[in-house]
Amino acid sequence: MMQPRIETLPTKKLVGKSIKMSLAANKTAELWSSFMPERKTIKNTIGSDFFSIQSYEKSLDFKDFNPNTEFTKCAMVETSKFEDIPENMETLILKGGLYAVFIHKGMAKDFPKTSQYIFNQWLPNSNYELDQREHFELLGAKYNPSDKNSEEEVWIPIKEKNL
Numbered sequence: 001m002m003q004p005r006i007e008t009l010p011t012k013k014l015v016g017k018s019i020k021m022s023l024a025a026n027k028t029a030e031l032w033s034s035f036m037p038e039r040k041t042i043k044n045t046i047g048s049d050f051f052s053i054q055s056y057e058k059s060l061d062f063k064d065f066n067p068n069t070e071f072t073k074c075a076m077v078e079t080s081k082f083e084d085i086p087e088n089m090e091t092l093i094l095k096g097g098l099y100a101v102f103i104h105k106g107m108a109k110d111f112p113k114t115s116q117y118i119f120n121q122w123l124p125n126s127n128y129e130l131d132q133r134e135h136f137e138l139l140g141a142k143y144n145p146s147d148k149n150s151e152e153e154v155w156i157p158i159k160e161k162n163l
Contacts (some may be wrong), residue, residue, distance in 0.1 A: 002114075004100040004122065005087035009155070011096040014051055015042045015089050016076030024067040041086040046078040050139040053092070095133055097105075100126075102154040104137070108145045118156060126158075133157035 017035045021027040053074040074092060082091050100122070104114040123130065136154055142151035 002102055002117070002122075004102045004156075006158075007099050007101050009094070009096040009099050012094040013082060014074070014076035014092045014094055015045075015079050015081050015082070015085055016051070016074055016092075017089060018053075018072050018074040018092075022068050022070050028029075028073060031073055031075050038086060038088070039077060042077055042079060042089065044080045046080055048141070049078070049111065050143075051076040051094070051136050052139060053094070053134050053136040056132050061129050066145055090115055092134075094136070098128075098158050098160075099155045100128065100158050102156070104152050104154050106152070107148055107150060112131055114154060118154065122139070123156075123158075127161055128158035129161050131157040131159040157163065 016039075017031060017059060018028050019031045021031075051074070053076060055072040055074070056069075057071070076092060085091060100118075102114065102118055102122075135154075138153040138155060140151075140153070142149075144150045
């Protein structure tokens with residue numbers, strides 16, 4: 001199965017929209033269809049990649065994660081400075097740090113398989129554990145949610161296990 005690359009991400013400034021949701025009450029399509037038409041109003045953007053970010057409660061143990069667990073999902077782009085933020089958008093400082101980066105190939109509906117591999121196989125057998133920071137997918141030029149050849153990067157926040 002896939003081996004991630006381990007990368008240290010620098011802090012990033014992001015601008016976009018967020019929505020509270022759960023997997024059972026999935027509002028991802030609503031979030032992105034609200035964000036995409038307005039993305040051009042964001043100034044000082046860096047690159048053309050989109051960040052799909054999940055923020056979980058500090059107290060969440062992934063063993064307890066279920067379809068009704070609420071989290072905040074953000075649709076964002078990177079910017080060089082927070083200036084003239086469109087009024088219906090918000091800012092986020094992505095703290096950066098150590099991440100395991102996986103490539104998800106295939107359609108969005110196949111994503112649970114990738115997720116299960118990461119959390120049930122790779123992570124427990126690695127020298128890392130989850131860190132309390134944002135999880136995100138980087139949606140670049142190869143990303144197309146309806147194409148079976150689509151590719152996205154899955155960034156999982158990690159820290160070394162205290163062995």
